Amino acid sequence: xxxxxxxxxxxxxxxxxxxxxxxxxxxxxxxxxxxxxxxxxxxxxxxxxxxxxxxxxxxxxxxxxxxxxxxxxxxxxxxxxxxxxxxxxxxxxxxxxxxxxxxxxxxxxxxxxxx
Amino acid sequence: xxxxxxxxxxxxxxxxxxxxxxxxxxxxxxxxxxxxxxxxxxxxxxxxxxxxxxxxxxxxxxxxxxxxxxxxxxxxxxxxxxxxxxxxxxxxxxxxxxxxxxxxxxxxxxxxx
Numbered sequence: 001x002x003x004x005x006x007x008x009x010x011x012x013x014x015x016x017x018x019x020x021x022x023x024x025x026x027x028x029x030x031x032x033x034x035x036x037x038x039x040x041x042x043x044x045x046x047x048x049x050x051x052x053x054x055x056x057x058x059x060x061x062x063x064x065x066x067x068x069x070x071x072x073x074x075x076x077x078x079x080x081x082x083x084x085x086x087x088x089x090x091x092x093x094x095x096x097x098x099x100x101x102x103x104x105x106x107x108x109x110x111x112x113x114x115x
Numbered sequence: 116x117x118x119x120x121x122x123x124x125x126x127x128x129x130x131x132x133x134x135x136x137x138x139x140x141x142x143x144x145x146x147x148x149x150x151x152x153x154x155x156x157x158x159x160x161x162x163x164x165x166x167x168x169x170x171x172x173x174x175x176x177x178x179x180x181x182x183x184x185x186x187x188x189x190x191x192x193x194x195x196x197x198x199x200x201x202x203x204x205x206x207x208x209x210x211x212x213x214x215x216x217x218x219x220x221x222x223x224x225x226x227x228x
Contacts, residue, residue, distance in 0.1 A: 043224070107158035
């Protein structure tokens with residue numbers, strides 16, 4: 001079974017629009033971590049954020065915000081006022097402490113921001 | 116600060132040829148190391164991970180192997196490449212304040228012809 005599901009394969013938005021990338025996870029652990037990574041065309045994965053399972057506070061960093069809801073097992077990522085430089089593939093990931101920090105990645109969402 | 120290196124950056128190899136990709140980490144000791152493969156347009160597939168020298172765990176049985184001859188060196192190998200081995204190979208190490216964040220190298224793009 002897929003532990004991390006990113007149902008949106010591709011999204012296109014016009015510059016300055018807001019966009020939300022969905023991530024749903026599955027785990028039986030009480031201690032786990034959730035991540036978002038950005039993969040620009042160059043290929044290297046860039047770490048964006050980490051949340052632990054005990055902290056459901058939403059986080060905002062500039063134009064980026066993250067909504068963590070344990071009740072729905074979701075960790076969604078919103079980009080406000082999107083820019084062309086936001087075009088990339090975004091991966092959501094889950095790490096279970098019980099499993100020695102092994103990471104499970106979603107299949108990624110390809111975001112294209114049209115100027 | 117910690118950095119992670121991978122080489123080569125790109126590689127074109129014929130089917131049946133051997134493979135050796137290298138990953139090294141600087142600025143940390145005894146890191147957990149990981150090899151992932153990303154096929155074109157697909158997600159990340161964990162291939163191997165290592166918690167120490169000589170300790171390798173394989174996640175997906177295939178014609179690839181991994182070795183960790185030194186603390187900060189992780190090598191991905193194959194004796195005979197298949198067409199299906201083409202992809203983008205990423206090395207990662209586990210770090211961060213609680214040692215549960217993965218940081219990735221620049222990757223190696225492998226094309227098997």
